[in-house]
Amino acid sequence: MVIEVGRNGRDYIRVDYDVNAGVLSNVSVRAVGCHFLLQKVQLLRGRLSGKIDDLLIPEGHDHATILIREIVLKIKGLWNFPYAEAELCHCRAVPTARVDEAIVCGDHRVEDVAENTSAGTACGSCRRDTQRIIDYRLNRSPDSAKKAA
Numbered sequence: 001m002v003i004e005v006g007r008n009g010r011d012y013i014r015v016d017y018d019v020n021a022g023v024l025s026n027v028s029v030r031a032v033g034c035h036f037l038l039q040k041v042q043l044l045r046g047r048l049s050g051k052i053d054d055l056l057i058p059e060g061h062d063h064a065t066i067l068i069r070e071i072v073l074k075i076k077g078l079w080n081f082p083y084a085e086a087e088l089c090h091c092r093a094v095p096t097a098r099v100d101e102a103i104v105c106g107d108h109r110v111e112d113v114a115e116n117t118s119a120g121t122a123c124g125s126c127r128r129d130t131q132r133i134i135d136y137r138l139n140r141s142p143d144s145a146k147k148a149a
Contacts, residue, residue, distance in 0.1 A: 003015045013030070017048070022052050023050060040068055044068050055075060063104050082136045088129055092118045098117050098119070099133060100137070114127070
């Protein structure tokens with residue numbers, strides 16, 4: 001199986017692996033990106049073995065951890081991105097991938113995403129979906145986002 005995550009050629013991770021009876025084998029991890037991402041991927045390499053159920057889902061809000069969490073969730077079959085359409089902001093024609101990239105790269109407030117992508121700057125109806133993606137990417141419940149604001 002193959003999982004690839006990355007954002008517009010900046011940071012990229014590819015994991016090739018086999019699964020037999022819920023156990024990972026023949027794991028190969030390749031990455032391109034900043035030094036921080038490469039360090040985190042090196043740690044990931046050491047953890048990608050054994051039973052899939054034993055894989056820990058990483059915590060953290062930096063871009064490397066967010067991408068690695070995506071890899072782990074996909075391996076575990078738990079990836080459930082909260083927005084399915086290709087375009088998130090229809091008023092400004094902003095693709096979902098652009099909004100997601102902004103979030104991965106550090107825009108962790110709806111206002112920051114709007115400022116850097118223009119998503120949600122017209123009618124604002126997509127701001128709720130932007131918040132859902134932020135909450136999902138940061139591995140927090142919507143209630144915790146309200147408390148943090």
